[in-house]
Amino acid sequence: MIMKKQVALGIDIGGTNTTFGFIDREGNYLADGNIETQKHEDINDYLKELYLEIEKVLDPLREEIEMIGIGIGAPNGNYYKGSIEFAPNLRWHDVIPLCDMMKEYYPTLPIYLTNDANAAAIGEMIYGGAKGMKNFIMVTLGTGLGSGFVANGELVYGHDGFAGELGHIIVSPNGRQCGCGRQGCLETYVSATGVKRTAYKMMAKYNYPSELRTIPFNEMTAKIVAEAAEKGDMIAINTFKYTGKMLGEALANAIAITSPEAIFLFGGLAKAGNLLFEPTKDHMEMNLLKIYSNKVKLLPSQLDKNAAIYGAAALVWKELNK
């Protein structure tokens, strides 16, 4: 009789894509797949497609692996209730009892859910650059801005399971309209979408010639802006400077609250490297209370991809070890 390898299924529900992977206790990544998050208006259709895709990826591996639990990272995910509630960047705006709904497909497996950024923080802590750290902040930069706070070695879920919404601290009263219905949230400035918006602000402000001026808003991406910046485009460079200023100021305030050892940046925008890290670090230090000066490391995530999947899977191992 062959012993099957035990794996956790980690699922990351992002604003654009839902990705998943099978990961064993040691952190080996066995197989993965993905579907579009926004394709289906009805959550039931979405879950059915997700299930079928998981089964498809699982099919050739059934003899080798045994799924022992499912961990899910989702925007506005509630750890205590296993639900997604009022997620501004998803098509389902109410309270979605996702763990209960997944149970219909996987009735015998334990299913856990948390905020996608909290899951990424757990991934960083178990498998990434935050190994051994007791106090750190994970910032995930995607369509929006997510965050996970770890204090005293534990993830801060808060009283209701919704802690860690750094993307929705208001940094500019009466500022940019946010998907959450309010104005001036950090993620309207610091995120892929924020960079895109800022590029047009800079085009309005400055007269520098720029290749970005040939691109309509609806076709612009943060990646296009980053590539232009690498080539010396002043509109693009100023866009990243402004983005780093907004992020650095917000991080300085977050540091005053939790005083972390390090802050990790994860996601597409974090790959812009020094374009983002330099102005962020400068403005973070410039705005820090003296006692925190030159103490807090600003680091790229050590999980080069799928931190949230690792985190969601790590959630399973952590819960099963309790």
Added chain:
Amino acid sequence: MIMKKQVALGIDIGGTNTTFGFIDREGNYLADGNIETQKHEDINDYLKELYLEIEKVLDPLREEIEMIGIGIGAPNGNYYKGSIEFAPNLRWHDVIPLCDMMKEYYPTLPIYLTNDANAAAIGEMIYGGAKGMKNFIMVTLGTGLGSGFVANGELVYGHDGFAGELGHIIVSPNGRQCGCGRQGCLETYVSATGVKRTAYKMMAKYNYPSELRTIPFNEMTAKIVAEAAEKGDMIAINTFKYTGKMLGEALANAIAITSPEAIFLFGGLAKAGNLLFEPTKDHMEMNLLKIYSNKVKLLPSQLDKNAAIYGAAALVWKELNK
């Protein structure tokens, strides 16, 4: 042989006064005293006066009580190192190894130190309104604004022991000058000093007649403003509305980070009651992300006085139980 009652000495070093008290394990308050914090330029002279005052209060009780430890709450207090570091509201601006210096007077006793607001949070948790709460924020309103964050039932000290400086998040870039050397810190708006400053801002802005217009800046206090507001003075009323707006907005951002069950307000300014609580609650709710709406209790501290002394003493019991 008579069994002496075991007590902890709790010391609260405030911007104006240093108060202390002897408290037993059950929370009974046995005796107290105080000295001025700012009288001595030399920390050694301050410690000598403090020691003599403690001995004076202790003297008639020596047959009854046994001091088993000392807990200290101090501005910019470092829990890990037992030091006060760069405290903006004290006369000693460097790194003061306070626990080590106290050891010269009390060589046989264990001595613990933390941020004065962290100490207040522990006091609220052990003896006050936060009993049984795992996630809450304590805000202390005095000369400055201090805070203590409790997450997962533990005080958030952060990597370096300096977490919880909500008073020094920057809420208004290029705003009011702060004692910390920066501009726009929350405590320049929300504190006894902040209320005083705002009263003059309101006199400059509005034409309402007001008894406050007869009082020079150097003689104004938050108490005078509160009493005028109670009598319907429009300058004073607008001062508290503005203070509540600034506090409410900052609390909404803090909630997005730690999602607490409750926020406790403690200190002289908190005694202004609805004058402060109503606008604070209104602006807090107005600025909250939907998922947090009407969930977070805004409460007055249940320790009507000396929360920080209780907290400092509770720190001793907590450490000795480890």
